Amino acid sequence: MSSIKIELRPEDVAKIKEICASFNNDPQELINVLHKCQEHFGYLPAEVQEVVSGELKVPVAKIYGVVTFYSFFTMTPKGKHPISICMGTACYVRGAEKVLDEFKKELGLQVGQTTGDGKFSLSSLRCVGACGLAPVVLVGDKTYGRVAPDDVKNILKEYE
């Protein structure tokens, strides 16, 4: 599983239990539970999954299976400013790949990685539905439209 070992604080464990209880510890609510946990922790480390497993009475292997199946769930912490490049078809034909390459070059990251200082993480996603603005880049909640590779440096500068 995840290479990051973390120690959950008692209040973290309590929070997970509270989330599970709010869904009546129903195993069929697993995905909703995981959504809430990720909202709280920012990611879903193995330790969190273990607690969920105990509460919902679902084997941790099954939970791991679900977490890794869905692209929305992640087991590595995202950066303070998560950068997502839309690789939907509309963005792709308007040059999203070159924008992504530029981010990779500037940050020295591959997709799915986070910078050493935890500041930026890089991911690609499939269509945010803002195809009129293609290619689209998201930094946190902020959307940048019609991004050209030349804009990348300036976007990053905003977060320095």
Add this chain to the structure above:
Amino acid sequence: MQILVCGGTGCRDLESEAILESLKLEVEANALENDIQVVRTGCFGLCSLGPIVKIMPDDVVYFKVKHGDAREIVEEHVIKGKKVERLLLKDPVNNKSLVSSAEMNGFKKQLRIVLRNCGVIDPENIEESIAHNGYEALGKVLTEMTPDDTIKVIKDSGLRGRGGGGFPTGIKWEIARKNKADQKYVVCNADEGDPGAFMDRSVLEGDPHAVLEAMAICGYCIEADKGLIYIRAEYPLAVARLKTAISQAREYGLLGKNIMGTGFSFDIEIRYGAGAFVCGEETALIHSMEGLRGEPTVKPPFPAEAGFRGKPTNVNNVETFACVSPIILKGADWFAGIGTARSKGTKVFALAGKINNVGLIEVPMGTTLRDVIFEIGGGIRNGKKFKAAQTGGPSGGCLTEKHLDTPIDFDNLIAAGSMMGSGGLIVMDEDDCMVSVAKFFLDFTVEESCGKCSPCRIGNKRLHELLDHITKGKGTLADLDRLRNMSLVIKDTSLCGLGQSSPNPVLSTLDNFRDEYVAHVTAKKCPAGKCRDLMEYFIIAENCVGCTACARVCPVNAITGQRKEPHVINPSICIKCGACKEKCKFDAIIVQ
């Protein structure tokens, strides 16, 4: 008078909320708040021209509005009745200002049934929906029609599922009705996963009540009292508007127990997807709602027999549901009178890619691709040449110039080697390499394949590898046959719709653009100039002044030469990054 401001995702990303606020402030500053309503609506469908502001009842549309324009709009238009010329769209032919939406070519050939209220009503106010016939069809069904009557109307209308498959909706409802059980479910599939498609999102953001009402009608027909909407967690705005709509509908007694005092009860819950394309497949979607990995299972049993929690479940797509109420109110004959022989009604398309008017459109079935791209879509960007239109997303295929005059409907698209899909329509121009496009879609399929059956899991991976080889100049002619054979096997043997359709982009590009594939494998050239490994950078000696700018910027020192003398690029070192070409001020560097 009403000032409508588009609150769709595209316009919101361009800060239409700030425009809304400024307009409200201006209206208040002029003490007009009793006469002028400033309303946030759903998508107008003109995403590339956003943010959009529309003044009603004048029917004047302003484009690319900034929040600094609010004062001028209020003072000039609202108070003095003079149009703000500079914010009007200009006719590309005679440069005359186009005032009303009726004058725009983009709207002339459209017919809005599904999008009837998008960009017209405030989606966060149920009363506006009701004022536009919202829940009238539900009332009619509950008080005047039996479930069988209702199903007959839907069957007679010829409505087919808009999610991609095109299965007749009335028959689906009938099957679910016939299966007796103590509990049944109505599911709305809002897991819009096709990249480049945003039809369902726009409907949910612009007119959520249309979907809720139709789900309740379906519940009445199949005797279900529970509805579930499975929606992508990536659509926060649509989720928020659905939640608001559901709670307002409950408040008004249009959802919940004993609806309109008729004794019929129906309530709706939201379930979240978590980013898996395969969950658009109904059995996979149901597993996902049960908290499992979204893997499809063999049909039969169909969801209508044993679906969510093993109970009969009817799954329809957002757009299908959005067609239901107008059919009930206007009759089956009206709907059946629109479209072609076997595809009735309209279809919403999300136009995107290399097209001038990116946005959401709705046209009668049977409209030609030419009308969609050149009339409504305003043609290709930057005056480039049309090359292909991709429909059906990763499951579909490419339509080319020879298909421009084919009427678009379910059957014609399949005959052309593509499919309707959910309605994404991506336009490509002469600069797009079709081998790369096929590779792009396979890249998607490989990532999204759930891994349950081997033809899809392994086969698509192999297809992707072959395509990758070809784009890197390592392919052979034999690989082209291999691509075709493997594609056919994957189509025949995969478990679910994902694998059965995933080779379509390969087959259709092979059929329509074989020359391009051949150029990649024999001449090792990419005619569109997209495949980086097949490009070579040259310095034209006559143009080179020897400024050394290129040599200094080259990251791998592939460029050599004396100062003030022509430089040369060593192709065996060059990594084709293009940095030199960008730097050269004398156009001395070319790509071949």
